[in-house]
Amino acid sequence: GIMPPRKKYDWDAIPFSPEELAPVGYVFIGGNELNMKRKLVQAVRMGSPVIIMDNTPNLPKQMSIFVRLIQKLWGRDPVNDLRLFMTEGANAKLGRKPSVADLLEAVLPSKIIHHIEELFDTSGMEDSERLTLSDVVGLIELVKRRPQTFRDRVCVVDPLRPHSNGHGSNDLMSVMSSHKTGFRETDSTVFHKSLVLKGWRLHRRLARRAKQLRNQGTALVMCIAFVMIINTCLSVLLVCAHIEKSQARIKELAYNLTLPVTSDSFEVSFTMSDTLQSLHMLMLVFPILAGLLHTIQGHFQLAQKYSGMHMAANQVVTEIHRFLMGVAPYKQNPGDNQRKFVSRLQELVKNLSLYGVREDDLMEDSVSAIDDFPQSAEALDQHVRQYVYNMQPEGQCSRRFRDIMVSLGRCTGASWTQLLGDVHETRDLTAPLTAEKYMEVRVLPMRKFYYDQMHKMHKVRITLYVLLAVSLSAGAALGASGFSLWIPVALSVATFATTMMQWLVPSENLSAVQSAMTTLNNLDLRWQGSDIKEHRSEVTRHRLVQTTERLAWAVESSFSGCATFPDLDQDEELKTAPVVSPEPASPRNHCRSFEVSGSRRSLSRSSSARASPQVMTPYGRPGTMTPLL
Numbered sequence: 001g002i003m004p005p006r007k008k009y010d011w012d013a014i015p016f017s018p019e020e021l022a023p024v025g026y027v028f029i030g031g032n033e034l035n036m037k038r039k040l041v042q043a044v045r046m047g048s049p050v051i052i053m054d055n056t057p058n059l060p061k062q063m064s065i066f067v068r069l070i071q072k073l074w075g076r077d078p079v080n081d082l083r084l085f086m087t088e089g090a091n092a093k094l095g096r097k098p099s100v101a102d103l104l105e106a107v108l109p110s111k112i113i114h115h116i117e118e119l120f121d122t123s124g125m126e127d128s129e130r131l132t133l134s135d136v137v138g139l140i141e142l143v144k145r146r147p148q149t150f151r152d153r154v155c156v157v158d159p160l161r162p163h164s165n166g167h168g169s170n171d172l173m174s175v176m177s178s179h180k181t182g183f184r185e186t187d188s189t190v191f192h193k194s195l196v197l198k199g200w201r202l203h204r205r206l207a208r209r210a211k212q213l214r215n216q217g218t219a220l221v222m223c224i225a226f227v228m229i230i231n232t233c234l235s236v237l238l239v240c241a242h243i244e245k246s247q248a249r250i251k252e253l254a255y256n257l258t259l260p261v262t263s264d265s266f267e268v269s270f271t272m273s274d275t276l277q278s279l280h281m282l283m284l285v286f287p288i289l290a291g292l293l294h295t296i297q298g299h300f301q302l303a304q305k306y307s308g309m310h311m312a313a314n315q316v317v318t319e320i321h322r323f324l325m326g327v328a329p330y331k332q333n334p335g336d337n338q339r340k341f342v343s344r345l346q347e348l349v350k351n352l353s354l355y356g357v358r359e360d361d362l363m364e365d366s367v368s369a370i371d372d373f374p375q376s377a378e379a380l381d382q383h384v385r386q387y388v389y390n391m392q393p394e395g396q397c398s399r400r401f402r403d404i405m406v407s408l409g410r411c412t413g414a415s416w417t418q419l420l421g422d423v424h425e426t427r428d429l430t431a432p433l434t435a436e437k438y439m440e441v442r443v444l445p446m447r448k449f450y451y452d453q454m455h456k457m458h459k460v461r462i463t464l465y466v467l468l469a470v471s472l473s474a475g476a477a478l479g480a481s482g483f484s485l486w487i488p489v490a491l492s493v494a495t496f497a498t499t500m501m502q503w504l505v506p507s508e509n510l511s512a513v514q515s516a517m518t519t520l521n522n523l524d525l526r527w528q529g530s531d532i533k534e535h536r537s538e539v540t541r542h543r544l545v546q547t548t549e550r551l552a553w554a555v556e557s558s559f560s561g562c563a564t565f566p567d568l569d570q571d572e573e574l575k576t577a578p579v580v581s582p583e584p585a586s587p588r589n590h591c592r593s594f595e596v597s598g599s600r601r602s603l604s605r606s607s608s609a610r611a612s613p614q615v616m617t618p619y620g621r622p623g624t625m626t627p628l629l
Contacts, residue, residue, distance in 0.1 A: 025049035028063070030056030037129050045142060047149045054158040062131040064156045065116045070143055073100050074151060085111040097378050100147045109136040148431055195338055196320060196430040199345060200380060201373055203316040207387040210309035217302040221503055224293045225496045231286040232492040236485055238279040245272050301356050307562035308355025314556040315348055317388055318549045321442055324433045327545045380429050389449040435541050439527060443548055447520040450555070454513045457505045464505070468497040512558035516551050523547060 026043045028036065028050070036059050043050050054064040072081040079086075079094055082103065090106035098106075113133050122130050143150045258267050297303075323330050323341045330337040374380035385391040427441055475490030523544070527535070534540055 025051065027051045027053070028060045029053045030058045030060045032058070034129075037131070037135070041135065041138070044139070044150070044154060047146070047153055050154045052154070052156050054156050055160050058125050059129055059131060061120050062116050062122070064158075065119055066112065066131065066136065066139065067154055067156050069112060069115070070139075070150065071156075073103055073143075073147075078103055082107060085115065099377050101144055104140055104144050107140065109133055109140060112136050148428070152434075192334065192338065193430045195341055196324065197374065197380075199316055199320045199323075199341070200383070200429070202345060202349070203313050203320075204373060204383055204387065206309050206313035206316060210306055210313055211387075213302050213306035213309060217297075217306060218503065220293060220297050220302065221499065224290055224297075225499055227286055227290045227293065229489070229492045229496060231283070231290065232488050234279060234282050234286065236489055238276070238283060239485060241272065241276050241279060245276070303561070304355050305357055307560040308352050308357055310560040311556060311562050312348055312352055313387075314552060316345065318552065319344055319348070321433070321438065321549065322545060324431070325438055325541060325545050326432065327542050377428055381427060384429060385445075389445045390453070391445075391449075435535050435544060438541075438544060438548075439524075443520065443523065443544070446548065446552065447517065447524070450513050450516050450520065454510070454517065457510050457513065460505045461501060461510070464497045464501045468494050468501075471497060508558050512555045516555050519547070519551055 026039070026048060028040055030053065040050070040052075040059065040063060052060050052064050052067060054061065069082070069085070072078055075081050079091060079098065083091060085108060086106045087108055094102055094106060110133060113131070113136050116131060116136075319341065322328070323337065326337070329340060329344075332340075374383065427437075429441065433441065471490045471493040475487045475494070478484065478486045478490060527544075530540070
C-alpha cells in the first residue's frame with residue numbers, strides 16, 4: 001500500500017503537480033489565512049476557476065461585494081444599476097447601448113471602495129489583507145482586458161441563501177467545468193481581433209454585393225415577365241382590331257379624343273387604320289425589348305455572380321465561427337491558426353473568379369467608404385443580425401421614443417424603464433466562443449431565422465397560388481363567356497405567377513428550411529438534455545459546429561441555386577495529398593500504380609466538378625449562362 005505522509009495536507013509529498021491531472025480551482029472562505037489577498041488576485045489574473053463564499057468574514061466578503069457590482073455590467077440595464085458609482089454626466093455620454101469597456105471607464109474606483117467599506121467593517125482586518133483602492137483599480141483594469149474570463153471564471157456563492165431553482169449549483173458547475181475559457185481568451189489579442197474584423201468586413205462586402213445582384217436579377221425577371229404580358233395583350237388587341245375592321249361594312253369611322261387642359265383643350269383624331277399601324281409598331285418594339293433584356297441577363301450573368309457571392313459570404317461566416325471556436329481546421333497554436341485563417345479567406349476570394357467576379361472588386365483598397373467598419377461592437381452586431389439572420393433594424397422614430405423614455409426613467413430612478421431596454425444584448429463577436437456562447441450567438445438565431453423564413457415563404461407561395469388560381473379561373477370564365485381571344489392574357493398572368501414562384505420561393509427552398517428546422521430542434525433538445533460536462537467536451541464542440549455549419553451550407557446552397565461551390569476543406573485535402581513516386585514495373589506495382597492513377601483521376605474529376613459553377617433555373621434545368629435561378 002501507499003504510506004501516508006507524516007504531515008497532513010503536505011503538498012510536497014505529492015510526486016506530481018495537480019495541474020497535470022486537471023485544472024486547479026480555488027475556493028476562498030473567510031478566515032485569518034495569511035496572503036489570501038495575494039492568492040485571490042493571482043488566481044483571478046491567471047484565469048483559474050475562483051469561487052468566493054459570501055457572508056464569510058474578511059477578504060471574501062469584500063471581494064463578494066466587488067464581484068456582484070461588476071456582474072451588473074452584463075445586466076439588463078447596467079447604466080441604471082451602476083449610476084451611483086459613475087462620474088457626473090456619465091449617463092448622457094454613454095449613449096443608448098454602451099459597451100463593457102465604456103461602462104468601466106465611467107465607473108469611479110473610489111466610489112466602489114467606499115461602498116465596500118460601508119457594507120463591511122474592516123477594522124478587525126490586517127492592513128495587508130484589506131481590499132484597497134489600488135487593488136480595485138487593478139481588478140477593474142483586468143476586467144477591461146479580459147471581461148469574458150472574469151464573467152465566466154469568478155463566481156460568488158452565498159451559503160446562507162438556499163438556491164431553490166438550482167442556479168447556485170449550475171453556476172458552480174459552469175465555473176469548474178469551463179477550464180478552457182480563460183486560456184482561450186488569451187488568443188483574443190489585437191491581431192486576433194483585427195483578423196476577425198477583416199473577415200466580417202469581407203462578409204459585409206460580399207453580402208451587400210450579393211443583395212444588389214439579387215435585386216437586379218429580380219427586377220430583370222419581373223421586367224421580362226411584364227413585357228411578355230404586355231406583348232400578349234397587344235397581340236390580342238391586334239387580332240380583335242383586324243376582326244372588327246374586316247367585319248365593318250360602312251365607311252371607316254374617325255375617332256376623336258379630347259383632353260382638356262386649363263382654359264384650352266387638345267383634340268386627337270385617329271381611325272382604325274392608324275390604330276392598327278400603331279399596334280404593328282408596338283408588336284415590333286416589345287419583342288425586341290424582351291430579347292434585349294434576356295441578352296442583358298445572359299451577358300452580365302447576374303444569377304451566376306449572385307450564387308458565388310452568396311455562398312462565399314456564407315463560407316466567410318462559417319470560417320469566422322470555426323476560428324473563434326477553435327475547431328478543425330483551427331486546432332493548432334494561435335499563430336498557425338491565424339495564418340491559416342488568412343490563407344483560407346484569400347483562397348475563398350480567388351474561387352469567386354469561377355463565377356465571373358473579379359478579385360480586385362473585393363479588395364479593401366478598392367472600397368474606401370467602408371474601411372472604418374465596424375466603428376463599434378453595436379455596428380458589427382447590427383450587421384450580423386441584418387445580413388446573416390435577416391433581422392431588420394429598428395425604426396428611427398421608435399428608437400428615439402424608447403431612448404427618451406429610458407432617459408426619463410433614469411432621471412427619476414424608475415425601475416419599470418428596464419422593460420423598455422433592448423432585449424437583444426450587444427455581444428463581442430470577435431472574442432473566442434465556448435459551446436454555450438456558440439449556441440447563443442449562432443444556433444438559436446439561425447433557428448429563429450429559419451422559422452421566420454419558413455413563414456414568409458408560406459405567405460408568398462399562398463399569394464402566388466391565389467393569383468394562379470384567379471388567372472386560370474378568369475381564363476375559364478372568358479372561354480365560357482365567348483371571349484376566347486382573351487384567354488392567352490389570363491394564361492400569361494398564370495405563367496408570370498409560376499415564374500415568380502420558381503424564382504422567389506421554389507419548393508426546394510421550403511424543403512431545405514423545414515429539414516433545417518427539424519435538425520436544429522433535435523440539436524437543441526439534445527443540448528438541453530446533456531449536462532455541463534458534456535457541453536464542454538471537445539467531441540460535443542466539434543459535433544455542434546460541424547452539424548450547424550454544414551446545415552447552413554446546405555440551406556444557403558438551396559437558396560442561391562448553386563449546385564457546386566469550391567469546398568476549402570476538400571481543396572486542402574487535394575493539396576496535402578501525398579505524391580507517389582514511380583516504382584519499377586511489376587504486376588503488383590502495376591496494379592498499385594493503376595489504383596493510384598485511378599484515385600488521382602477521381603480526385604481531379606471531383607475537383608473539376610466542383611470548379612464548374614452551375615446555377616439552377618426556375619424550370620429545374622442546370623445552366624451556367626442561364627440568368628434565372
